[in-house]
Amino acid sequence: MTDEIISFITRFVPLTEEEIAIIHEQNLIKSFRKDAVLLSEGEYAKECYFILQGCVRSYYLIDGEEKTTEFYTESQAITPVSYTQKEPSKYYLSCLENSIIALGSTERNNQLLEKIPKLQSMVAQLNSDLLIQKQESFDDFKSLSPEQRYLRLLETRPDLFKRVPLYHIATYLGITPVSLSRMRKRVSTKVKQ
Amino acid sequence: MTDEIISFITRFVPLTEEEIAIIHEQNLIKSFRKDAVLLSEGEYAKECYFILQGCVRSYYLIDGEEKTTEFYTESQAITPVSYTQKEPSKYYLSCLENSIIALGSTERNNQLLEKIPKLQSMVAQLNSDLLIQKQESFDDFKSLSPEQRYLRLLETRPDLFKRVPLYHIATYLGITPVSLSRMRKRVSTKVKQ
DNA sequence: GGCAAATATTATCTTAAGATAAAAAGCATT
DNA sequence: AATGCTTTTTATCTTAAGATAATATTTGCC
16 A cells, blocks of 8 residues: 555665565554645644645745646655745645655654654655756756747656646746647647648 | 854854854965966866955856956955866866955865764855856846846945946856947936936 | 636737847957 | 956847737537
């Protein structure tokens, strides 16, 4: 059932049978309906998330407009800023689909880290990897045109286009939905020639 | 001389006198001339850097154009991707000014981490902080217009405008130098009205 | 099947960025 | 002061994005 979590962790550190059992024990798995809000602006996140099934979106609310910053899908972990820092969240997390999510509270995670100290090294590695990824996507974003970013997203995460409305993808790409629609038309006629 | 390093570290973990002494011993400090290249595309970084004095820039070379991705100044640490990963670097690091830089090699840093294990927690915290910062600047970048990004950079890092040529700042903002020049004129006439 | 809500497209107009070339200004060195 | 080099600005033209409003299409639901 939560083998995804185990295989996620063992990408970083090996686990014994006992350790796997401990992790299974600790697991708190919940279902969320589409549009369920996991975290709101202004709230203090007390939990982090691991997506077993479904899709979650993070977004800012700026002048009444939602600006999507990330799409999280199966086997991705979400550690809200306000989980680590003691600040209220600046963004929202909500489900784009009915989702099954493993929750980690501060206390339970700390217990887990005590019982299995090598998980600390996993967390460290994960953060370091995420930093590198984030840096690279940022760099790409800056050096590519909106159209190139769109084409690249089509290649790297084609799944998103099947499960996420285009107007969320548009703000994720840093453009307006109208502009994305126009661009898609432009691109498709280019290809056909 | 390298008190900056100590105070950088003690922002994360407290240090005893002995530990400070150990760190001082380990320190390898070098001077670099303006335009010196610390790391080239394709190279494997064997070192990380801590800037004591000066300014370093990271950039990609794309179709013969340099795209600046970051400016590092006093008391900032640079850990190249290829220092942690076993991949060749995709970008360059070079000095915008004559600079004094503390170097950490993989071996020396590992020795240090063995001698002072709590530094591991510093590294972890640092990565986690950097991840959060990077995420936030990325989010800002996506939701702001080029002009707003320029104005924000003016506020947050006014020093850069005194020490870095505008054409580097332009590519850092994700626009062309010509466009930045035009924008500055536009902005200045706006303000004057 | 029909209706409302959600999502996507189209049209029009305005504004700013990209490309390119050329000129101007600033700086350092002799 | 003259030269060459770096940096910034200006000009022109082209292209695409933003804003806004209207329309079309799709989807879920009773």
